[in-house]
Amino acid sequence: MADDTPEADEGRVKTESRIEDTEVSDAQTGVQSDAAPGDVETSPRMRTSTAKPRRRWPWIVAILILLGLLAASTTMTYEASVRSNEWSSQVDEITDTSYVLGKQVADEKTENVRLNDNIDLLEEQLSNSKDTVLQLSDQKAQWRDDTEFAQQQVEATEDLLAKAASVANGLQRCTDGQQELAETLASDEEYTPEEITDYQDSVKELCDNAEKANSNLQKELAQ
Amino acid sequence: MRSRSVAALVAACTLALSGCSLLPDAPGSLPTNFVPAPSVSPGEGPGALSPDGFTAAQRMTVRVRNVGCGFISTGTGFALDAHTLVTNRHVIEDTKKIQVQTYDGRSINATTASTTTVADIAIITTEESLGGTFANVARQDPVESDVVTVVGYPKGGRLSTVSGIVLGESPDPLGSAIGAVLATTATVEPGSSGSPVLDEDGRVVGVVYAKNKSNQSFIVPVSTLKTLLDETSLLVPEAAQC
Incomplete structure (x- = not known):
């Protein structure tokens, strides 16, 4: 509340004027005041400026770092450009190769279709x-x-045929035997009854065998 | 305040540039001698080509002709090796002469035949080579629901192939075999006796020997066949009749 009074404003102005006077005095004379620290009324700002002079080395360091970064970025930009060109070149090469391979694939596909048609035809054949x-x-x-079967x-x-021939032979022998028996009986030669009986028995046996063989043959033929 | 701003600026520039340190490597040289390996060979796989287009099963299967005493009968067999083949015992019963004919019409005379009472199996040997394709005998019997293929000469006619499913073990319908046999749905005919029964990998898993009125076929399992082949003492030479 007291600061709003005219007196208070006037006092603040006075103080500011005194500071300016002092600074002007320092700047104009370039001579430090001989007054003791306690004799001169100074503001806090003035005390700081006097206690810590401006340091320029952070700026120098910062500028050096920035220059280094600029150099590094330039180098990296150049390197990136070189690699980009290399990649670009390889991409172009791959693209060309891809076109060549694509054409080869297309040609092979065409050939494949033709060969498949041939395969289908050959499979049918x-x-x-x-x-x-x-x-x-078969x-x-x-x-x-x-x-x-024919064999x-x-x-x-x-x-x-062999059996029939055998049967025929047997029948023939039977016939011959009976004929000889008849001739024997009709001949003038004298034979004992036993001899005639034996002869008749042998002829009968011969004929029986022939008839039996013939009968078997007929049965076999009938099958 | 200015010093802090400068420091922040420097730090920001450094941070921004640090991203540039991750430059990609330069591209390597492209390969010039890369030759891709073929993924499959025409001589491999289930659809592999044979010298004449016939399958291995067809090539190893032969038609057996039994020239007996006043009769001629036919059956089927398959080659175990160049001079040995398997068929059924009843195919070569009462034989006077045994002839086999390959799929391509070659006729070969059998020299010896052996049979067994253990199963309806006979082993025939030939002097002339049967050919270059032989049976690949499976290690295990087929099981129920397995798909099988029968290659043979039904009714003594053309070489044919039929498929079916294994129904499972069954008692021998003829009562002549020791042990169980297997029933399948593969349709066979007289003349198919001795046909090889193949699994899906083309391995022999049995030998056809009979059928019933329901058109089910019966096979001697491969385990029995292997036992007979291992125990040759179970085989008795078949004497020529007449």
């Missing part, structure tokens, strides 16, 4: 060929079966 081989093999097997028939017929 192979299937037909296999079918023909199996058919011919025909050969059937033919061999028929041949073997068996031939062998059976030959066996029958």
